[in-house]
Amino acid sequence: MGPLEGIKVVEFAGIGPGPFCCMLLADMGADVIRIDRTEPADLGTPVETKFNLLTRGRRSIALDLKKPGDVKIARDLVAKADALVEGFRPGVMERLGLGPDDCLKANPKLVYGRMTGWGQEGPLAQAAGHDINYISLIGALHAIGPRDGAPVPPLNLVGDFGGGALYLAFGLVCGLLEAKKSGKGQVVDAAMVDGAASLITGVFGGTASGAWVNKRSSNAVDGGAHFYGAYETKDGKYISIASIEARFYNELLERLNIRDLFKTKQRDRAGWDAAKQQLVALFKTKTRDEWCKILEGTDVCFAPVLDAKEALEHPHNKARGTFIEVEGIPQPGPAPRFSRTKPVVKRPPPKAGQHTDEVLRDWGVSR
Secondary structure (H helix, E strand, C coil): CCCCCCCEEEEECCCCHHHHHHHHHHHCCCEEEEEEECCCCCCCCCCCHHHCHHHCCCEEEEECCCCHHHHHHHHHHHHCCCEEEECCCCCHHHHCCCCHHHHHHHCCCCEEEEEECCCCCCCCCCCCCCHHHHHHHCCCHHHCCCCCCCCCCCCCHHHHHHHHHHHHHHHHHHHHHHHHHHCCCEEEEEEHHHHHHHHCHHHHHHHHHCCCCCCCCCCCCCCCCCCEEEEECCCCCEEEEECCCHHHHHHHHHHHCCCCCCCCCCCCHHHHHHHHHHHHHHHCCCCHHHHHHHHCCCCCCEEECCCHHHHHHCHHHHHHCCEEEECCEEEECCCCCCCCCCCCCCCCCCCCCCCHHHHHHHCCCCC
16 A cells, blocks of 8 residues: 555544645555544535545544543544644634644644644734635735736645645654654644745745846746747647747747747847747647647647646546546546555545544544
């Protein structure tokens, strides 16, 4: 099984980055027990269980954490776990009697993972928020979008999943490795503002050096350059090019047969807009599939812009098995890959409380 086989994790049900983090851990082989509420909670847009893919791979028990007996069951599970994941506002777990002090007292080796937007302290720690708010505060959203328009939310990939879930998963694994050496657990404070800020470290370096222009769509990788972006094709679809390096840029010019048209040097920002307009007109002369025949698989750095259904059928994705099917639902498979301890999706998304008796029996916890 996966590289985290044998690791036990208790997850307190939430939305977005917490479940995604636990999906990653479960994909890697960890035994993740999801503690759901006995009554449905407001966890965002209702989704039928089988489509709630972020909860795949683990078992669910249902507890009412307003009842002392159920809190004791939760604490008994935590006492047998290697890690814990919670995504409530600061102070909620403490009021339930399940805060770090309580849990580390019961289990000194526990790695206690906390997922929040603003962090455990600071002026905004108790305020509500979502992905777009967190990436606004640390400078990421400002850099994304058209030059003369409003910033464009990059789905919720940068805050929730990139700056939140991935950093929490990384922090938990770091904590588990350290606990093996020291025999002591600790708290992992994963805030989306911190993780998202870390993701754009390069922008801060570029800003300090003057290489990054502090205006949207004015840089090499934000849509400002003609050699890095998405272009509409004759059939109303899109392709993407990323010919950043000189040798890739030269191949682009050769394969498009436009070397004589481009008088501006690649890195001369003054000529980017005019060059982009030339490419806009050129790419509209053929369909997306026609451009794929000319450019796909070359060193131009090219790919068609596919929607979710199209991505399932692309030959490269099919050859690698990038997408899998679990009980009839197509979905991305576990990532990354390992040569020996290969991860798999153990089970489909669980219904709340589906495995209560089974989990308590397997973990040796009395009702």
